[in-house]
Amino acid sequence: YNIDSKGGNTRLVAINSNLEIDAASEEIVLKPMDRVYVRRKTEVLNPSRVTISGEVAYTGEYALIDKNERLSSLIKRCGGPLPDAYIEGAKLIRPSVGQIVIDLPAAMAKPGSREDIYLKDSDIIMIPTVNQIVQVRGEVQVPVNIKFDRDNNSVKYYIGAAGGYGDNPWKSRINVKYSNGRVKNTKNFLFIRKYPTVKEGAIVRVPTKPKKENKTDFKDVVAITTTFLT
16 A cells, blocks of 8 residues: 655555565566565564573573563473472572672572572573682682582581681671672671571672760770779
8 A cells, every 4th residue: 555755655564474475566566776675573583582502401592482471381391400409599590780689590480489589681691600619709708719528518617717806807797609799797686697698609708897976985984984983
């Protein structure tokens, strides 16, 4: 059909997949200076794609089935994790925002749940092997890298392996960062402290306790008291 436009005449023609056109369109004769545009179907030629790497059966780039495809669906399509996969340490990188903390075991256990997040174009999913090294950093005697012991998952055990606390540890703020990017802090209730559990590939951090401002030194107290008595 015709579309009126200034300085020209535009016609839209529908062509079947077998390149056949209707009788009316067959009568169109191309002339010098004519322009023919063939529009693309962007939903077919430019689908959203994600990349998965690491310990899965089939790594590589995958086109999303639809805009609502979830993490568990992609894991199933790529053949699932391999025996050496550490699914608790799986990472999701979204270029527009950076790393997103995910819980892959929960997503696989309950597809469609809150943890089974929707995937976006250009997402990168990485599933590592088990990292047996635990790092201890911060206010300790000697920062160390030590092999994870399944029989010892307490923070104190790994701080002890680093020679104990340093000069000014902030014990109530000790935190543990896990392989998937999640960070858990120490919980404090009155004089009771509950430290996070240490897992494979974790980083135990002991912050330095900040010095209190306007803190009166003992020597200053003695000097002021002596002056007052005098």
